[in-house]
Amino acid sequence: MRRFLLAACLAVSAAVATAAPLQNIYGRQHQLLDGRWNYIVDPYETGFYNYRREPYDQSASGVGGFYDDRKPRDKDDVVEYSFDGSPTLAIPGDWNSQNAKLEFYEGTVWLRRQFNAAPQAGKRYFLYFGAVNYEAHVYLNGKKLGSHKGGFTPFQFDVTGRLQAGENTLVVKADNTRHQDDIPTVNTDWWNYGGITRDVLLAETPDSYIEDYQIQLAKGDMGRIEGYVQLAGVQHAQEVTVSIAELGVKTAVRTDDHGRAVVSIALPKAKVRYWSPEDPKLYAVSIAAGADKLDDRIGLRSIVTRGQDILLNGKPVFLRGVSLHDENPLIPGRLRGAGDMRMMLQWAKEMNCNYVRLAHYPHSEEMIRLADEMGLMVWAEVPVYWTISWDKPEVYANAAQQLTDLVVRDKNRASVVIWSIGNETPVSAPRNVFMGKLADTVRSLDGTRLVGAALEVHRNGDVVTVEDPLADKLDLASFNEYAGWYWSNNREMLKFSFKVNYNKPVLVTEFGADALGGYHADSDTRWSEEYQDQLYKNTFKLLDAIPGLRGMTPWVLTDFRSPRRPNPVYQDYWNRKGLISETGKKKQAFYTLKSYYEQKQEQYK
Incomplete structure (x- = not known):
């Protein structure tokens, strides 16, 4: 495929x-x-x-x-x-x-x-x-x-x-x-x-080499690994061995004339430590074929939904998350290496997160491997963002290629639990076809993870509705909402309620407010830390009233640069919705979110 x-x-x-x-x-x-x-x-x-x-x-x-x-x-x-x-x-x-x-x-x-x-x-x-x-x-x-x-x-x-x-x-x-x-x-x-x-x-x-492989728990069977090995080069038909020494398992298979072999390995289930944020166990996996040998560190875990629950290794979990960009607020530019990336993920862990949304495009392979190591579940996304040229086949081909490349690169990373096919794409007939095909594509590439998208909401009076034809293709009722910032304010936002028309786990993929770090006023004054903090407290009340709420990723971990934000007093080309300022100082809402997540952690023990 x-x-x-x-x-x-x-x-x-x-x-x-x-x-x-x-x-x-x-x-x-x-x-x-x-x-x-x-x-x-x-x-x-x-x-x-x-x-x-x-x-x-x-x-x-x-x-x-x-x-x-x-x-x-x-x-x-x-x-x-x-x-x-x-x-x-x-x-x-x-x-x-x-x-x-x-x-x-x-x-x-x-x-x-x-x-x-x-x-x-x-x-x-x-x-x-x-x-x-x-x-x-x-x-x-x-x-x-x-x-x-x-x-x-x-x-x-x-x-x-x-x-x-x-x-x-x-x-x-x-x-x-x-x-x-x-x-x-x-x-x-x-x-x-x-x-x-x-x-x-x-x-x-070598001349003949291991081009690709997938090593994961079988869907619906935590006692078996299923996957494949793909060889390329001058000799396609060879014997391939896959071994996990720590578990005492090893299997040998022979690739066909196209260089492909299916792998199925029974596990000593009683001995397996399944990957989770509390125990991010990674096993040393060796794959050998002829003169080529590769070693990887792979976690074994299952992620499925059941009704309105998300089950990690068979147990209900609440995704305590935050969104982040591939950008270091302290040093201008993209994250440049493991030090930058570890700092960002450690900030999330300090806030008691077990989950991050890597928005709005594929982040680096190194970032995903660090999430594996540090025990953070990941929402991985492609940049199908806002309004795309939905009717053009070459645009769809580009989106499908980027999605394919993301899945191919990261399919062996236990931390990745959700593939996201886009963000805030407005409903229309061409868009529905485009996004529906992306959902089909990602499922054909990997049937072991959840599929999501950050949907838009619609307001009718005081009722905020989540209703989108694309949701039928997704495993989650996942959406962005900005009550109290782009619509309403801190005094009035609690009058709203959410109506989610799907019997699926609810993930709120964005909410938040801009706050200039160090600017203090009362909770009715926009741009202040107090306004942002009160909005978070109000939002928790609104979201906790939603049946099926199973996680969230507030927007956003740190302030980040954006040409869309020119206000010279409060923005200066920065999006200030970060819980951490561009100087690395934590805003009040950081601690409010941390406290809320501590309660959720106790609730889901």
Whole structure:
């Protein structure tokens, strides 16, 4: 199914990488290509198009663009660019936060990295990008490898036979220009950080290698692992072994002529420690096939719904959550590594969270692995956000590809319990078809997790209704609401009540109010910490009255940057709904939410 979907998306849009990303890329022998990259800002795309707006890389000669990294042949030769004399950016990292002149820049930036390689016979080599926002064109030693669209999902190229022994030149054209027909579209509420925002790796495998695998508890059977192993390369039919030494289990299977083998392993159920926030147990899993061997750390857990309950490992659970962006409020820009990510997740744990909503796009693989390790359940989302071009097949193909890439990358992570297919998408016939197909797609890729979306609510007088045709495709009645901020206020919001027309667990995916950290007034004064705090207290009263309430992710853990928020006194291009300010100080509502979650934890013991 995975290969079919990838092929279908490729047929609709040529702007995808030439090979599906390897599973567990960090488990491979690899060379990190992070560090300082030279860059050239190119708002007119002079390095990509000639004066007649024709791409250089599609010309007969294939030369002439900045990707050639050309040097003058002699003193009479004119070359109007130079990476050697250009400034550098830290990669991974965005350009907006590293150069004040580029703070609001949207457009093309060329980035170059020179590195040494020693390719060996009998090995394959893959150039892997964790994420480039938004459209990337990639060139190695002056030759185009391919392109990719999507600012938050990984992609790779097979560069076997293209690497040079010794020095190699890698050039990336990154373009974060927003377009109506992209995913996300032009209208968002977060900073459009451009550049190579996650790791770049040169990975090495044997000629025949483990391309993909899935190791999970079987749906409905906590005493069995079911999954598969997919091989690629020169020899598809091989024996594969999968073992979990700590549990004393090992199985051998043989792949078919397409390199695929189904895996089924009976577990000594009495010995298994099932992954949970209270006990985030990860087992060392080894997969071997011929000359290739991979080790991973995988948690075993089940997540299902029963009526209005969410059951984790068969027991009812309340999802005590918070939403967060892939952004460090203390250091401008995207989260740059494990230290940044651990800080964000630790703040959530300090608030007594067992769950986080990673909004509004795929966060990094490293973030998901940390959630595995730290014991935080995850809502993972794709940027189908607000109003998309619902009628265009190529837009759907883009969304389906990003969703596929997210599921393929993170399907072995126990922390991921919900796949979200979008946020606040207004109801219409074309939207219903588009989103319904996404729900079908994610279920075809992974039937072991819940499927959700952040729906909109509708007000009729004092009654707030959750009613959306898409809900029939979802496992959860999940929705955003902003009583007391975008509608009503602290004095009047308690007159509202919620009507949820589904016998499903209710998750409130957003609520909140802006508060400028350190600004104090009474609870009727907007922008004050007191207003935000009182809104939280009122919201708990409203939400606790909803039958089936089983979790929430208030908006948002920390203040974050947004060009939509220009108020010079209270915002200054920040969304101030964070429970933690941009200086790292906890606002009053942080402690109110923590106290509420302590009560919920006691209730669900």
